[in-house]
Amino acid sequence: MRRWIAGLLVLSVVASCGQGDQKQLKRSADALRNCAGDQVLSSAEQQAIRAEIEADEKTQKIAQVIEQKVRAGFNGNVLVAQKGLVLYKKCFGYAHFERHERDSLVEDSKFQLASLSKTFTAVGVLKLIEAGKLSFEDTIQHFYPDFPYHGITIRDLLCHRSGLPNYAYAFDDSMKVNFYKREKPYPTNATIMHWFATVKPTPKRYNVPGRHFSYSNTNYMVLASIIEKATGKSYEAFIRKNIFEPLGMHNTFVATTQSDSINMHRTAGYQWNRRLPKDYYDDVVGDKGIYSTTGDLFRWYRALNGDCVLQRKTLAEAFLPRSFEKKGTKNYGYGFRMFVNEMNQPEAIYHSGWWKGYNTMFWFSPKDEYVIILLSNRYNKSVYRVKELIDVLQSHQNTSGVGTDEDGEVEI
Secondary structure, X not given: OHHHHHHHHHOOOOOOOOOOOOOHHHOOHHHHHHHHOOOOOOHHHHHHHHHHHOHHHHHHHHHHHHHHHHHOOOOEEEEEEEOXXXXXXXXXXXXXHHHHHHHEOOOOOEEEOHHHHHHHHHHHHXXXXXXXXXXXXXXXXXXXXXXXXXXXXXXXXXXXXXXOOOHHHXXXXXXXXXXXXXXXXXXXXXXXXXXXXXXXXXXXXXXXXXXXXXXXXXXXXXXXXXXXXXXXXXXXXXXXXXXXXXXXXXXXXXXXXXXXXXXXXXXXXXXXXXXXXXXXXXXXXXXXXXXXXXXXXXXXXXXXXXXXXXXXXXXXXXXXXXXXXXXXXXXXXXXXXXXXXXXXXXXXXXXXXXXXXXXXXXXXXXXXXXXXXXXXXXXXXXXHOOHHHHHHHOOOOOOOOOEEOOOOOEEO
């Protein structure tokens, strides 16, 4: 793993698109599962790592930080690990508040990941690019000829440089009213793509593609729709077959999954103590919509760091900063946010999320080999405040200034 990390951090030449390896999607499921699974360390190796990273002391400090979050209202699950060792793992509160003690959170409790779902959509697209089924330079019209905005490539969508308006605000209320009249209360990705083609939202809300970085959920809704066109499968079926199942992420699913088994340990989202009902846009996926657990996200972290879910050069592209207009430490690649150093190299990679009571944080450091996973089903800003945890895990580095801004993004 360290060999891969070193290669990533020094890589300065971005690999060209090309057609990729046609066999990429056929990699051994066993190999992927082993890559994402627990490290097999001898007792002596574990003891050496624990001493190297001062694991016992770090665990105590992490517990103190999390206890402060709980006192501030945190309700959710936590997992913190370093160099393959889980330092801290615990559950706080309820999956459903109205049931109280009868439904406390457990390790397998499933949380809506919100925008953290974008990491899976991005990797799904990149796997198809490696397999030669997609190209970075493919435009939306290649798959949806009636889409009203031209010149937008898959590359633009991946790094939020398309200029597209957010679909949740692009259409007036009459669209919802008419949709309800047709007895289809919840639109899907296909619905939103049809609306764009027929309504053509006002150009005043549209920017020239490639000109600016502008974070928009529409980008990843469109990418999920392109996955469906390119594969002939639903987004849910493709992601499940090519990511969840091979990596052994058995407690992870897409909101549109049709299976009663997903309801086992599924949580509900709350604003304060008020349960939020199903949202009008809950069945629109790609930008959000994936449910998972801290344990499965630990497997996701291992897969991303294990040089198996994607080729090394492809991951290097995903972790390359692409929101470069304003110099700073925050940046965005392909589906991943990052904290960069003075040489514009990623010191930490992360994605946060918020959707209807749920808020999430997935933060990892390639250099120091740690991961922080916070999943909450009752909105609480402390989820985004990871500075104190980072200080514990990499005390030799300066992490001053890590906080949270008003829209829930980590601020560094």
